[in-house]
Amino acid sequence: MSGPLPSAPGEDEHPSLALINSVAELPGGRRIDELTTPETATAWLVHRDLAPAGAELETYCRDRLTRLRTDLRSVFSTRATGAALQPGALDGVNRALTSAPSALLLRHDPHRGFSRSNQHPVTQLVEHAMATIAEDAATLITGDLAALIARCEAAPCDRFYLRTHARRRWCSNRCGDRVRAARAYARRH
Structure with a gap:
């Protein structure tokens, strides 16, 4: 699910860049957002192996x-x-880094006995994804x-990218072609 734009260099290896982008x-005042609904946010996480197929995020999780993403864009x-x-951007990233619970809660059911489980599985899924993304960002930064x-x-x-060549100034060939075409047009007119 790359959306209407190709992946920027580094996006495939770094989920933090993918989230930011x-x-x-x-051009033309258009804007894309791959996380507009809980369903698109779920698909985005599943596509990047940050959530299992069949997961379903809630609006609250998508908002988090x-x-x-906003905090990481600032950083x-x-x-x-x-x-x-x-x-607050660093606080937001640090909250994500530490948000994934490390322990399962102890539960008791009179018929099944004791067991351990997540407090809220969907929320924990998002917390783990966010912690993974924040860890990637902190390591990258x-x-x-x-x-x-x-x-x-x-x-x-x-968009952001990893500059793979000293002369590279654009996130994709598409953006580079657009800049070169505008320069050529300006020279002719």
Whole structure:
């Protein structure tokens, strides 16, 4: 489920980049968002092996995922462009890092006896996915690849990618072609 845009370099290996780029501005004032509903958010997680097939997210879970996306966009923007970090962004990422419960709760049913289970399986599924994404982001932002994080320079695109070549300035060939075509048009007119 790549949506209308091709994957940006690094997206396939880093779920944090994929989450950040699940919303993007397009030419003509258009905008895509791959997490508009609980169903599309579920499909996005399943496609990236962050949730099992058959999982069903609730609106609350989708909202938590989109809040993490907003926080990560601020963190990555600060890293890539030096923009000011949005208040609360680090707190949001750190909450996601520590949100996945590490222990199952002890339960008792008079007929079946004792057992252990999640407090709320769907919420825990999202918490684990968010913790995985936040861990990937923290590792990427602080690791050897941090210097390669870049923001697409083809206006109005606002996607992030890992710069795989020193001259690369765009998240995709599509954006690069659009910039080159605009330059050629400007030279002729």
